[in-house]
Amino acid sequence: MPDASSRRLAALFLPRLPTDRLHRSRRGRRMSSAGAAPADPPLVTVEVKANARRLAAVDAAAARLGLHPGLTLADAQARVPKIEAVEADAAADATLLAAIASWCERWTPFVAVSGPDGIVLDITGCAHLFGGEADLLSAMTERLAATGLTACGAVAGTARAALALAHWRPGRVVLAGGEREAVAPLPVEALGLDAEAARSLSYLGLVRIGDIAGKPRAALAARFGSALVERLDELCGAASPPISPLNPLPVYVAERRFAEPMGDEATARAVLADLARDLTGVLERHGEGGRRFEAAFFRSDGAVRRVAAGTAAPLRDGARLAALFRERLEALADPLDPGFGYDVIRLSVTAAEPLAATQSGFDAEPDGAGLDQLVDILSARLGPRRVTCLAALDSHIPERAAVRVPAQKTWRSRETRAQTSLAHDWAEPAAADAPLTRPPALFPAPEPVETLAEVPDGPPLRFRWRRVLHEVARAEGPERIAPEWWTALDGNRPGLTRDYFRVEDTEGRRFWLYREGTYGRETSAPRWFLHGLFP
Structure with missing residues (x-):
């Protein structure tokens, strides 16, 4: 990132964005309909402010007739009876401004929205591609004008100076270090202070930026607050605060x-x-x-x-x-x-x-690059949320031990994992001939079963699942899984202790059941659930 002294920022000010939006919308409807339409009357947008309906924005025709933002609607209609008043829509204006800012990325990827009617572009190091800063500024305003948008621009070393010049002295290209002299003739409203502070400055005879630029900063801060000093430094090029771009900057x-x-x-x-x-x-x-x-x-x-x-x-x-x-x-x-x-x-x-x-040798085994490519192609074709894989979680509760996530976020081939030093977080697989201690797949949710056990804390003798009675021939267990007590710190119930059993019925089918709650300590009537089936 360039330092503040070498940074170059262009600002675009769209003074008639609300009315331009309405005109563009109507122009599009006219193009889709046959026949010529009569000329539009002067257009204004209206909002309720200070207990009165006031003009929020005016188009060029209304401005030529002497109407301006802040005027009450009654006064405007008394001056120009045939005006068209439309309710202001700040959300639609913000959407259009964001779309314009996105379109401005054709000149530089660093584009930010400033307020309801401003756009800032960081053109550091790229203006020469368009013939220089003056030609770039002209290209921006002309292209926006061709799409029906009124835009004024300026270039300076700080965003606030560029925005102020675009508003009050459009077309200026200020050389590095010349911000203080360029903004000196601007009114104090360029500081963006509240109306009370602006009136206080005017009462003291400080009506221009140049009138206060040379005053002691401590006295200004004591009388008007630190905001005035900070904005004055930004206008004069002494400070350049960070700017957040509309979209993340590409690498x-x-x-x-x-x-x-x-x-x-x-x-x-x-x-x-x-x-x-x-x-x-x-x-x-x-x-x-x-x-x-x-x-x-x-x-x-x-x-x-x-x-x-x-x-x-x-x-x-x-x-x-x-x-x-x-x-x-x-x-x-x-x-x-x-x-x-x-x-x-x-x-x-x-x-x-x-x-x-x-570099792979001639005797190297095939790596997982083909699988990586398959994951990418399927994700591009079907969508990343439809191509998923399981990722391990740090939990002993079986249904919480894995989560399904987009494959592109967690997938790594064996060689890619080695190159990026990614640890494999799954448990090491058992030997090929070793018996399974848990089913390879679990039910979406444990299913309740009715059981008969010889003792309250022993394995089941028989159980009924989905209306079918199974006689237990063999049983292994229990595998005890205690509840996650730390979940209670977040206000959640930690659950009960589970005792898992691997059981086989008289017909050779194998099941994974668990008893929820220890008898006599956590509950007097433990419940049984079937969590999965062995192949």
Whole structure:
């Protein structure tokens, strides 16, 4: 991560996001209907604030007529009778803003949402790919304008300075270290303080950032609080707090940009295969393999489609990765739609692990790479939650000793486990000719049985299961399993002691039963359950 002095951030301010959203929606409906529509009246959104219905946002037509956010709806209708007022929908606005931020990842993977109408992009080290910071800023605002969105932008060394300039001085590109001079003419509202603090500053004659930038910080903090000092430092470039990106940053990226939108799906898949080979070459140079990958298709109309794929073991084989995404794309319930064409296709590694190169001898036994590949292909085709395996848990209770999890999260071939130093957490298997001490499979839930025992704590003489009476010929046990007392610390009941018996009836069928509760100590009437069958 670059230091604060070399970091370059671009900010986009969307002042009419709510009304732009409504206009875009109506434009889409008009395109699907025949005939010309009359011109729209000025559009505003309304919300209840300070016990009155006030304008939350206005479109360009309403702004030209003198309407502005904060004005009461009654005053607005008195000035412009023929306005259209729509209730504000903050959730829909936030969804659109997140979609715009996701689309902005075509320029840089580090994109964050700031407030209800701002987007911050970390363009450090990538602006030269687009002709420089000024050209990049122009490209952003022009592309958004082409989709019906009003956007203003600026570039500075801190996010707060860039956002403030985008709001009050759009189009500015501030060189490193010039933030203090650039923000000096801005009003104190650029600090983002509450209305009471802004009025107090104005009452003291401090109406511009430059008026307070040179004041002693201790006096400002004592009078207005530390928030003012912190935000002032951010505006002037003296501090740059961390920013949380909208999506996790990829580890490695390979992408292809097109001079004209490309709408052929077969070409898109071929490009994805080329990117897979490029990406695996990068992984090989770093001695790593990818565990999670993501393909992103950026359409020219602003839509972004992301397709993720995971692997059971670290992977850096380009052919296997291309085949994995081919299976993943063919299994999509909602197929890819190029629309008006793709501008950018990107393939990213979102999680990677060390993967050392190995050399097998001519007499080496086949490893589990084929099984790893099978797990990946089935997970891509059917979904990772439908391809599962059992993982061991640290519990003596038989039904809690294993849990079913997606295979890609826990699966490792024998050689892969050796390379990554993963311990095998299952008990060592018994000899091939040794008798089974427990059934290989258990019932989903123990089934109650009726038993007759010679003594209360002895093995059963006969039992009835599913209305069939079984006479016991032989019995082994008990295998006592005490309850997990530590579960009581979480407020759960720890359960009762279990005594397991391996029994065989007169017809040679073998069962695994247990008695729940020790007689006389935990209960006066122990119950019996059948937990599994021996083959």
